[in-house]
Amino acid sequence: MSPSTTTEPPRTGVLPPLARIIGVGTATTDDSYSQQEVLDAFRITDPRIRSVFLNSAIDRRFLALPPQDGEGKRVSEPQGDLLDKHKATAVRMGAEALEACLKRAGAELSDLRHLCCVTSTGFLTPGLSAQLIRELGIDRHCSRSDIVGMGCNAGLNALNVVTGWAAAHPGELAVVLCSEACSAAYAMDDTMRTAVVNSLFGDGSGAVALMADTGPADEAAIAPEGPRILKFASCLIPDAIDAMRYDWDRAQDRFSFFLDPQIPYVVGAHAELVVDRLLSGTGLRRSDIEHWLVHSGGKKVIDAVTVNLGLTRHDLRHTVGVLRDYGNVSSGSFLFSYERLLDEAVTRPGEYGVLMTMGPGSTIETALIQW
Template structure:
């Protein structure tokens, strides 16, 4: 079975307390001088997100005079590349493996660029020229878990090889112009159409959750020389897709730029698909949830975690790592579960034979689950 033998994370040095972010957004909306009866809700929404603060690679220095779309995108790609390079440098340092030893690189992100981020990293590190690259785009928060599954599939067919999964997200990029332009546009629309009101609140909710970060995993096939090193083996994976739900969650490109889509049914849908996938995956291995000692559940937000726990009756301890990462750094989208694995790996928190369950939900609507064993 493929094994995860090293992990690394990279978070921007700039960290903003949630209260400051709420005040910044509240003051901006007020400065637009458009009637908006929901202004008082901004502080409550940010407080209810259960986030203490978030790392931003793009500071708020130009929040009131944001970059245009082209400048903002170039800045986002530049900062994304720096985060990825830092994560990979740490991974190589921690593992002792060289970039030239890697034969496959899978990257997951919502930051669109052509060429993709893996090509950028090939120009910074000594990767092989015949490296097999697999950039995955459009899976949203689910991408970190799905990336582990897809690298596992590759290593099953190439058991003597080593591969890297790289995940990176830039939640702060929304604050670099798209959020301001979109809110201004929506508040103008609101004067003519009251149906826009919940859309505005949805954007405030999204603005309260997402942060920046990158994480990388080194995985090897079971015939690789490093396959005996400590680390969790990927026992099995499971994908769950719900037809007819493509509009429930994701990101649309509007006139003002990208806009997050977070439907009100996301928490209930996430809990349902997770319960379905978990039951099927564990049953196939004759394992009860009580035997899973380590949980890496993507914290989409407080309501997602609450609905998920209610649907599965998991103990508080199973959700504790999810609440912790949400509180400390917010939702890192695809990088979240990879960052959680890195924290767990550094803490040496598993004994041989113990099971783990990693999962994340995303647009589609869909869920990816990974069963691990140390």
């Protein structure tokens, strides 16, 4: 039988299943805008910048835009206001995504034993996990962790760490929550650097629930169902460590994000390397992977991954669709794609999937899962 139809684990070299993905949920801010509406809101007339927005393969994004002055012009927000926006937006979206995820998993807030929160669009101390525990009335003894500042690849970094926690606590529920208020990381100027960033990112949160099997006699309140997480692989590209970065803009007195124009090609050139490492020792080939859930990093990034891995547009239909409808929602993007795959109800027992994210470092993260 082929790997896409058998329910047996991979043939050689893969660690025993560490955990299952048993639920997913997403949320956004309230207001969405077309790219044209964003251009109009910021009164952008430069044809070069307009071209960046209108040729991004993005139709709409959810954003919390800056306030308007008396003449209807969007005003630049100081860093303190942006941090306030991040806190309010990330907590609200995060709460909605977490509750949607638990509902899909058939679980309650009282079942939660570990909460890992991921964000790169603002800084909070105490972290987002503590804010949500207070906001939602989660048991104050709930174990928690926060991953801050790792960027768009951080969702899989967190999944890797929390998979280990789940393996050490079989039958107990853990959630990874990625909450990115990208509107709180925007700068306002007329540079191409800013235009590329402002044309791409949107606000969104994604949550994924994990639980490790306890064995045949499992009597847990929640019966783990969903794909098993089999293996992780990552690749840091030291020569491109400055290609994606979030640093202090002294001219504007705030943080701003930088994307090197060459980053799509750098990511594409290393995608094959890390995927082959992921599949090494499993007896699987890329052609055995039925489902590909790749970070919606941008049109050129998606195209580069498609070409270098020999994938089809159908393979990356959810990645493309999420970019079109939400833009790049940073660390949670792959969870928006995963949710769409589940809504299709096309996965079959025994099929394999690859999750892939990429971000500052420059880094590519991957995970192998099996239904």
